[in-house]
Amino acid sequence: MPRLSEVIAALETLWPAEWAESWDAVGTVVGDPDQEVARVLFAVDPVQEIVDEAVKLGADLLVTHHPLYLRGTTTVAASTFKGRVVHTLIKNDIALHVAHTNADRADPGVSDALAGALDLRVVRPLVPDPTDPEGRRGLGRVCELDHPLTVRELAARAAERLPATTQGIRIAGDPEAQVRTVAVSGGSGDSLLDDVRAAGVDAFLTADLRHHPASEFTADRAHSPLALLDAAHWATEWPWCELAAAQLDEISDRHGWDLRVHVSKTVTDPWTAHAASAPTQTPGAPN
Numbered sequence: 001m002p003r004l005s006e007v008i009a010a011l012e013t014l015w016p017a018e019w020a021e022s023w024d025a026v027g028t029v030v031g032d033p034d035q036e037v038a039r040v041l042f043a044v045d046p047v048q049e050i051v052d053e054a055v056k057l058g059a060d061l062l063v064t065h066h067p068l069y070l071r072g073t074t075t076v077a078a079s080t081f082k083g084r085v086v087h088t089l090i091k092n093d094i095a096l097h098v099a100h101t102n103a104d105r106a107d108p109g110v111s112d113a114l115a116g117a118l119d120l121r122v123v124r125p126l127v128p129d130p131t132d133p134e135g136r137r138g139l140g141r142v143c144e145l146d147h148p149l150t151v152r153e154l155a156a157r158a159a160e161r162l163p164a165t166t167q168g169i170r171i172a173g174d175p176e177a178q179v180r181t182v183a184v185s186g187g188s189g190d191s192l193l194d195d196v197r198a199a200g201v202d203a204f205l206t207a208d209l210r211h212h213p214a215s216e217f218t219a220d221r222a223h224s225p226l227a228l229l230d231a232a233h234w235a236t237e238w239p240w241c242e243l244a245a246a247q248l249d250e251i252s253d254r255h256g257w258d259l260r261v262h263v264s265k266t267v268t269d270p271w272t273a274h275a276a277s278a279p280t281q282t283p284g285a286p287n
C-alpha cells in the first residue's frame, strides 16, 4: 500500500504545483505524508457533504478541484464550516489534496475533460501556456465538431452529457446559428472572452457568465456573431473528476498499488431549484 507522500508525488507529475496561478492555493491541505492510502475519492468541492461521503466510503485521500482555503485563515475551529471540514478530515485520517488551476492548465486538463464529455475534438489551448514549448498546455480549449450543430443542438448535447443541474444550459445569441468550432472552459470563463473573440470560434461554452460581459459580447455582432453557452460551474468541472480518477488508476496499476479510486456523484452545485418565467410575462405587461 503506498504512503500519502508517494501518491501525492504521483499526482504532482500530472498537475505540478508550479502550473497553478500565483493567486491560487493548491497542494496538500490536510494529511500525514507517512499515512497509508488504499482508497481515494475525487470531487469538485471540499464541502462537508463530500467529506462525509469520504468518511462513509472509508477513503484515505480526498482530491478536490477547488481549494478549501484560497486566502489565509486564523482559525480552523469546528464552529466554522471550513474548520469543521478540517476536523472531520483529521479525525478520520483522511488527507485532502487540491489540484485547481494547475489541473486547468494541464494536458489533459479540466477543459479537455469537458470537451471529451461533449465529444468535441480538441484542436489547441485557448490561451497557451508560454512556458510549454509544445503549446499543448494552457487555459480553455478550442475544439471542432465532426458535424456542425446549431447552438440549440449543442446546448441540448451539453445538457444531456453534463451532470444534471437546476440551471441547465443558458444560451446568449442566435440559437439557430451553426456551430463548427467552439471554445470551452471549465469553471468561470468571464476572463477569457477576449481570447474567445480572438480565436474566431462560433460558440463558447463555460460557466458563471455575467450580464455585462455577456451583453457586450453578444451585442458586438460586427466582430463576433458567436453564441455563449452558460452551464453550472460545478457541472463543467465535474468531468475532470472522472478523467483524474482514470489517470490515478493508471498510475496505480503501473506501480502495482491496487488503489481503489472513486468519483463522487454528489451534486455540489449550490443552486437547488429553478422557476421558469411564464412565457407571456414581460415587465409592465398585464397578467
Ligand SMILES: [Zn+2]
Residues within 6 Å of the ligand: 065, 066, 186, 187, 188, 233, 237
Ligand atoms: Zn471551478
